[in-house]
Amino acid sequence: MTGRGPKTYARLTHPLIRDSRDQPLRQATWDEALTRVAEGLGRARGAFGMFSCARATNEMNYVAQKFARVVMGTNNVDSCNRACHAPSAAGLSAAFGSGGGTSSYEEVEQTDLLVLWGSNARLAHPVFFQHVLKGIRNGARMYVVDPRRTSTAEWAEGWLGLNVGTDIPMAHAIGREIIRAGLANHTFIERATSGFDEYRRLVEPWTLSLAEKVTGVPASAIRELAHAYARAERAQLCWTLGITEHHNGTDNVRALINLSLLTGHVGRYGSGLQPLCGQNNVQGGADMGAVPNRLPGFRDVLDPQARLTFGSAWDTVIEPHYGLNLTEMFEAMEEGTLRAVYCIGENPARSEADSERTRRRLRALDFLVVQDIFLTKTAESADVVLPAAAGWAETEGTTTNSERRVQRVRAAVTPPGEARDDIDILCDLAGRLGHDWKYADAEAVWNELRSLSPDHHGMTYERLEAHQGLQWPSPDIDRLEPTYLHGRLWASDPAERGRRAPFGLVQHDPPVDLTDEEYPIRLTTGRRLDSYNSGAQSGGYASPLRRGESIELCPEDAEHYGVVVGEEVQVSSRRGSVVAPVWVDTALRPGLAFMTLHFADEVDTNRLTIGASCPIAGTAEFKASAIRIEKLPVATVVRG
Secondary structure, three states, X not given: OOOOOOOOOOEOOOOEEEOOOOOOEEEXXXXXXXXXXXXXXXXXXXXXXXXXXXXXXXXXXXXXXXXHHHHOOOOOEEXXXXXXXXXXXXXXXXXXXXXXXXXXXXXXXXXXXXXXXXXXXXXXXXXXXXXXXXXXXXXXXXEEEOOOOOOOHHHOOEEEOOOOOOHHHHHHHHHHHHHHOOOOOXXXXXXXXXXXXXXXXXXXXXXXXXXXXXXXOOHHHHHHHHHHHHHOOOEEEEEXXXXXXXXXXXXXXXXXXXXXXXXXXXXXXXXXXXXXXXXXXXXXXXXXXXXXXXXXXXXXXXXHHHHHHHHHHHOOOOOOOOOOOHHHHHHHHHHOOOOEEEEEOOOHHHXXXXXXXXXXXXXXXXXXXXEEOEOOOOHHHOOEEEEEOOOOOOOOEEEEOOXXXXXXXXXXXXXXXXXXXXXXXXXXXXXXXXXXXXXOOHHHHHHHHHHHOXXXXXXXXXXXXXXOOEEOOOOOOOOOOOOOOOHHHHOOOHHHHOXXXXXXXXXXXXOOOOOOOOOOEEEEEEOOOOOOOOOOOOXXXXXXXXXXOOEEEXXXXXXXXXXXXXXXXXXXXXXXXXXXXXXXXOOOOOOEEEEEOOOXXXXXXXXXXXXXXXXXXXXXOOOOEEEEXXXXXXXXXXXX
């Protein structure tokens, strides 16, 4: 559609190094490349950060975070969960003490009510959506809360098309209506929660009429959803990046959790809270400690006993403070305090907001190592590129999906050329830097993790095979745990209930990037079915399904700008400009546009997005940028 066509990415088969910054990458031997990396990292202690990979195995993520903490002596380790579901983990941890979804896919099929909030699951999570369809066929009702009337909403009983960035007012109005109508579950509230009186006062101003003015959703529709959710015997509340990719993403998550606490829709079979991950191991990367504030098994870095346990096992002293998250690492690059980065399987040059600024910071590093399967945009700036085995079909190990289910991954083919397993590469480097790590295989890594994480202790490879995967927590090797978390909240004995779940007292905070006369259109971004993330793994093909990048407008806006499908326009924000072809979509409303990051080699959408981020989770506000659209003169195209 764009006339530019997909870029083909060839597999990396040999190490590449750059003799100097003004020289191109050249092929090297493994010994030469790893010697160069060891020398560069040896100079980087105290100014180092590691990006781990949410598409690689649990075992790789475990070894990567161990490398950062033991070999490099830092908690500066993070992955792309920062760009998507870090607010989910932060919000769930604040409420319940652990950062995973509370139920299972099976329960989605058996529930009475489904609420998909900020989630076009039919296109972005097609496997999960099959469970949704089974639930609907079994009699479940579904409501969709989303600025766009997506194809997911076609299956819903009700669609609430709210204005971008008004999720908290919507949630507060639903909460107020549940309380006002006498539908709150006071037995559960008194038994298992704290802060209800403060929450009730917080939501009191958010009448249905005020919420209608702020969100754009009719008061009757808000009332209908409030009553349906509160009256349901079992209800699942699911969300994705439409909730988390905001400058107040953690607050958005807390606002949704409040609704489950208000109604008791958590801690029971069929009722729960489910953040849906878009990559195969976003959950697992965090579980394995590839985040700056948690050790494996969600143990807090600030917990002295946790540091002692892991430090003793690893024969090291773990730094007693949180490391830098991905967003903070890029800020530290700007300040000059982070000078070296080891990037495994991530492509921040394409995936981070305000991408021009991101690439400038990567190029300014003293030393950049990229370990990947393709020569990505990030790898193009690296001093050393290490060819890795693919996480799918070439690697042994496990991954953890959105329902906390750990499943086996098996190698079916050998990696091409001289590509090596990620764990082997990291262990080789650790040895060159003075740490003798000997793992016979991925199972040996997993068993070390199991010995340190009670939630994973019962998950031997043998049991994972026998049960076709297990959900954590699985502390006992002799029994299966319930599919849902936090059943303790329903215990009649206060001693069994433990910590109460607090209501989150969060306030509405509109998007940072305001629309005005110069930038009158609200741009929101997301996924489509025909590609994957930044396109490195799915960009090199031609198919009738592959439409390429476009700026999607409603029919009214297309008519206003005098453009038709396929016509290219200049799209500009306060950060940069791109040229993109127009696509007309009736799912959108006037004043709202949609783009993806899948086809960044054709249209670099993240030139437009804003880097404003959640202060708790560090996730950027990909979902709410202000843009203008300009019709181009015939035969005049100026691409950024």
